[in-house]
Amino acid sequence: MMGIVMHHTETTMTNTELSSGPRRTRQRAAVGAIMATLNEFHTAQEVHAALRDQDNSIGLATVYRTLNQMADADELDCIRTPDGQSAYRLCSHGHHHHLVCRRCGRTVEITPPDFEQWTRQVAAENGFIDLDHELELFGLCAECAAA
Amino acid sequence: MMGIVMHHTETTMTNTELSSGPRRTRQRAAVGAIMATLNEFHTAQEVHAALRDQDNSIGLATVYRTLNQMADADELDCIRTPDGQSAYRLCSHGHHHHLVCRRCGRTVEITPPDFEQWTRQVAAENGFIDLDHELELFGLCAECAAA
DNA sequence: CTGTATGCAAACATTTTGCATAAGC
């Protein structure tokens, strides 16, 4: 973690970080493809099961790794479901937020007025940088409320 | 779970559910007391550790059970932290939100303008009831940014 | 005394990680 000195004379990775992202593998393509077809949030387990069901099974760990990476790369949005699982969805066009039914999981996209701008202002006022935020509303949708 | 018929002639619990809530035990009092002193969200593990530190140690499972029960009884608010733990806080009268440094944990209380009112409006527009929400901002505070 | 609450340890579920192997570039 500290003070490790590398003594080998030359690395193979010559050019300055032209490494150009992750390698294109069947598994990564499969995850990307299936995420493209899903419009709601889904857990890693669900994605894994869905791939298995379409005879394109890949390792569960790989699903977790890939989803994490895609989320880190801002390709996916990630939220925590009320029961504590991570759920992912294709990240379209800048952050957005959701109104989620805590029973059936139905989600509605919402856009708070002036929200992003307000977060920047608050952060600036308090000397914070490198801002991120999390905003979700939870409730019972009409159907679940009726049932 | 179903169809279990009790054959003993009389139960001890005579009157119609005058059971009057949970029993008052040292452990439950300890959890209640410590939650009363905390103004931020804290996980079960943190509560357990805090009690141990003040030589009032109780079982971890009991902490989980008690917090769950208090949350079910609407005595505590519960959120999920970004890393997937449940965090509890005394259920106060009008929610507030925070700007949290993701390095040192320093928190600043923030009050989005018209936020609660806006959430009610959005929920109503979408037929959602029994609303709850979660809003936190994360960033690097000035000190941590300098370091 | 009766039944609920506790503590402990084991069970559980979800997610992460170590390591040998396969595969991309």
Add this chain to the structure above:
DNA sequence: GCTTATGCAAAATGTTTGCATACAG
């Protein structure tokens, strides 16, 4: 041919549960 990605199984994590015991009412 380097090096990254994968799969598997094991570890780690956070939480819940079964059961014998302690204790509140």
